[in-house]
Amino acid sequence: MNKKLLMSLLLLVCLSLTACGGNHGTSSSKGGDQLVIAADQDPVGLDPQTVPAASSSRIYSLIYNSLTKINSNFEIEPSLASSWKVSDGGKTITFNLQKGIKFQNGKEFTSDDVKYTFNRILDPKVGAIAKSYFTSIKDIQTPDKNTVVFHLNNPDSAFITNTSSVYTSIISKDVKNLNKEAVGTGPYKLSKIVNGQYVLLKENTDYKLEDKPKIKSIKFNIMKDDEQRLAAIRAGKVDIATLNSDSASLLSKSKNIKIKKYQSMEYSYLGINNDKKPFNNIKVRQALSYVIDRNEIIDTVWKGKAELTGPISPAQKEFAADVKSFPSYTQNLSKAKELLKEAGYPNGFSTVIQTASTYPDMVDTAQVLQQQLKKIGINAKIEQLEWGKYIEVWKSKKMDLMIGRNTSGSDPDRSLRFFFATDGSANVWNYSDNKFDKLVQSALQTTDSNARKNFYQEAQELLVNQDAANLFLASPINYYAVNDRVSHFTPSAAGEAYALLNATLK
């Protein structure tokens, strides 16, 4: 009897092996109306206001709408708001809402939902990501069900851009557990989530806004390994995959696959504790800025697939400073040595660079910097931290040097005030400069767009050249591999959802 069992098991294995060999050569995936995307992480919750993880936002940004949206040229376009008007010297903003829009649970979308959404964002107990975007709100009025009026404490030039953020997605006042239920007004409905496996979205057939999707359903299959995504897109099992630049170059000669790239809004930086010896000395920070070679980081860590950056990513062409013209962006060893000597450290000093072990590029960056700092006698020890510990150190404001990554946001106000103003929510570097604070505040309050640009230009020069508060290193180029069955998918810094809504399937 045992022999029989063994034989039948053997037979099963043989069967399965032949089954493997049987269907090679088929190139396209499922076919039909479903787009399959290889996602590198599980979503960690779907509340658009409190969960900033990219693995979550790429999904909820398809389920919800915001009042406005941003296109690939960073221009504001209508979404749930059909038009808006700024009055009272910039202190009153009136949004006219689209009529006849329904939430996916059948409830009508009205101005009450907008008010509910913004009140929730401002509620300190919720801990909304976008809370710091809207500190200028004094009160919100809803004169009728299609009009929302925001009264502000002061003019806020970033306000309308900020209403395009996915973190300000309009939620229904009837939905309580936003991490479990995803009920938006958006082009797709959540159909199924199987943890660790996939997320399935189906077209919202009642969707009335202009950006109606052309693909019936989108499936995000979780494939955490880069090699795995590479193999899956090659075999045509998935239609779209995000890849690192190495994997992307491997695919450049593949048939049926196109590589699409775009300048990301992210940048890597060396964070400096402006309050801690010896970095509280401005000359030491300047010396750091002169000794490092940002181009070497771009060439070795990113294999040339990144751009020089300041605190505003080069993707945001209108506001990003031309950092190449900054003197400290050219390595100058003698100047660095001189500055260090003036600061009282002629022979350098010892310090620690902390980095997150989760991200190989951050570890590589730390290693390149370690070598570069040695040139002026600074001995840096690298500490690789697990992600939870890393966040804890980041928040502690007690680090020496720290490698990190920021997303610079679609408005320069976020890139500068949020991260570097004295009271900025993410200013963990103890950086405080009155002049900088005034500049970013003035930029926020002016309604003249040229004046605004000049304020931000000056603020960037101050932050980077004069104060060297942090060292901004490189803004990577991101890659997508796309099967030929997909057309009109053009990724940009405007976001994946924007590109997906324009895409079609053959």
Next chain:
Amino acid sequence: MGKYILKRLFSLIPIIIGISIIVFLIIHLVPGDPASIILGNNATPEAIKALNAKLGLDKPLIVQYFDWVVHLIQGNFGTSVQTDQSVLPTLINKFLVTFQLTLLSVLIGWIIAIPLGILSAVKANSVVDFILRIISMLGISIPNFAIGTLLLLILSVYFGWYPPIDYVNFWDDPISALKIFILPAITMGIVLSAGIMRMTRTSFIETLNKDFIRTARAKGNPEGTVIVGHGLRNSMIPIITIGGMQIGYLLGGAVIVEQLFSIPGIGQYILNGIYHRDFPVVQGGVLFISLIFVFVNLIVDIIYCWIDPRIKY
């Protein structure tokens, strides 16, 4: 025998208590709290405090431990902080996946290892033996993720083949399930087979030198009967021991292989729990795996009796 099993089961109690304390302390003493990981870099201190209170993490550690134990005794492993799902049913679900993968891996491992191990022993110190020993050395030394990645890339590049991307259970769709499991199972099977092959060879050489083998040959039995009928069974004890240990380890989840092939097994589940400081998942998961490990050891001991009736407890 019954008494022995009962005794073993009772001895589990102090083990479980010990494990529960260690697991609880380790995960709670690791820096980073779930609230700040869930809420991310942009969280306000108030929001973190509010979430911690909601998760019951503001109570003293000892209170939290006893809360957990009381719930455990009631069969309640808690709910995942991350997904709001009940931990125990999810654990069982994920365990069944890992169990299928383990079975297939072990099967493949043994099918490769035992015949080759016997061959190696019978032809000891010949060229065949030499080559097989090199191969098994390689199998032990190459990490399984390297084998897995190579398999995936070679199949996708040269044959355009990739396993189905949606996981299905064996009992729902056996063919698709086999296609999904075959690569990870081969990957792990290769690594397993190396150890088993070496053990089979050693154990077999020792058995073949025993008196009863000479007797069997002297009685004029054909060589095949001598090797399989007399040799194999008497060499099985050390092989079973190693096999049992391997199964125990595999049932704890082969994290890297599970991740590489998107197999929703128990290893991935717990690893994710660790990343997100999902205390109920990590505590419940590790406890569960420890129980499985102890249980597999018990079964191995029982199998000894069945293979070799001379062993009595």
